[in-house]
Amino acid sequence: MNIMTEKTLEEVVSSEMNKPNEAIKMRGDKVIVHYGEKQALFGVDLNIREHQVTALIGPSGCGKSTFLRCLNRMNDTIDSARVGGKITLDNEDIYDPKIDVVELRARVGMVFQKPNPFPKSIYENVAYGPKIHGLTRSKAELDAVVESSLKKAALWNEVKDRLTESGTGLSGGQQQRLCIARAIAVSPEVILMDEPCSALDPIATAKVEELIDELRENYTIVIVTHSMQQAARVSQRTAMFHLGYLVEEGPTDKMFTNPDDKRTQDYITGRFG
Numbered sequence: 665m666n667i668m669t670e671k672t673l674e675e676v677v678s679s680e681m682n683k684p685n686e687a688i689k690m691r692g693d694k695v696i697v698h699y700g701e702k703q704a705l706f707g708v709d710l711n712i713r714e715h716q717v718t719a720l721i722g723p724s725g726c727g728k729s730t731f732l733r734c735l736n737r738m739n740d741t742i743d744s745a746r747v748g749g750k751i752t753l754d755n756e757d758i759y760d761p762k763i764d765v766v767e768l769r770a771r772v773g774m775v776f777q778k779p780n781p782f783p784k785s786i787y788e789n790v791a792y793g794p795k796i797h798g799l800t801r802s803k804a805e806l807d808a809v810v811e812s813s814l815k816k817a818a819l820w821n822e823v824k825d826r827l828t829e830s831g832t833g834l835s836g837g838q839q840q841r842l843c844i845a846r847a848i849a850v851s852p853e854v855i856l857m858d859e860p861c862s863a864l865d866p867i868a869t870a871k872v873e874e875l876i877d878e879l880r881e882n883y884t885i886v887i888v889t890h891s892m893q894q895a896a897r898v899s900q901r902t903a904m905f906h907l908g909y910l911v912e913e914g915p916t917d918k919m920f921t922n923p924d925d926k927r928t929q930d931y932i933t934g935r936f937g
């Protein structure tokens with residue numbers, strides 16, 4: 665009898681632990697993008713789950729970066745780009761005219777393919793965002809934000825004695841973690857990463873991948889990657905794009921072992937792309 669009760673409890677606990685986090689942080693609804701006459705996305709419906717890493721995969725030119733840039737309105741900076749459909753953050757339409765784009769980009773931060781620290785000190789690179797957003801009231805508070813952001817980006821120990829040195833003097837992998845610290849410093853809710861490891865060597869890549877896994881606890885992450893191994897290592901959900909369409913989306917382990925669509929199967933096994 666006791667054994668039965670224990671087993672039932674164990675089952676309950678285990679099913680609770682294995683329950684996927686269903687909270688939707690961002691919702692893409694029939695997202696369409698044109699660059700001038702050329703259509704790059706054809707009605708993409710894709711939800712981004714909170715505290716999960718979503719990997720966007722697919723052959724070159726399929727629209728992964730275009731979709732990623734829609735999520736914090738970076739496409740606004742491209743003159744020819746027109747975005748249609750609807751994208752929400754916590755159920756709020758991010759293309760609503762009332763939305764302050766600067767504030768949106770603080771909530772939905774971005775890390776680019778090539779590390780792009782400002783030609784300023786390591787300290788200033790991280791302090792810049794909190795300063796312009798008025799997030800801190802004293803030098804001591806700003807120091808604390810810089811330190812905690814560098815710690816969260818797993819860079820503090822390597823730079824704590826050289827905060828006044830230029831950010832551009834760091835190694836590529838350190839520069840990318842500095843850019844992640846810079847994004848974290850304004851307390852984003854979502855971090856977009858566009859091939860963040862493509863300019864890094866395998867050791868720096870492993871560090872950034874480890875970091876991505878740790879960041880998931882506090883942030884929602886969307887990453888564009890060409891590396892199937894990377895998608896499999898860091899993400900919980902994977903979305904496969906092809907020729908501007910979302911082919912399918914699902915749990916990463918399923919997408920890599922038993923995808924529904926032949927195009928996903930062909931892509932992950934290297935038959936095209």
Ligand SMILES: Nc1ncnc2c1ncn2[C@@H]1O[C@H](COP(=O)(O)OP(=O)(O)OP(=O)(O)O)[C@@H](O)[C@H]1O
Pocket residue numbers: 699702704722723724725726727728729730731742744
């Ligand atoms: N700024 C732009 N102006 C015009 N066309 C663009 C622009 N950016 C992207 N495109 C086009 O939109 C389509 C999708 O490009 P996008 O960069 O989103 O694809 P991707 O899947 O991220 O590719 P890659 O893996 O090569 O980075 C491509 O046909 C591309 O040529």
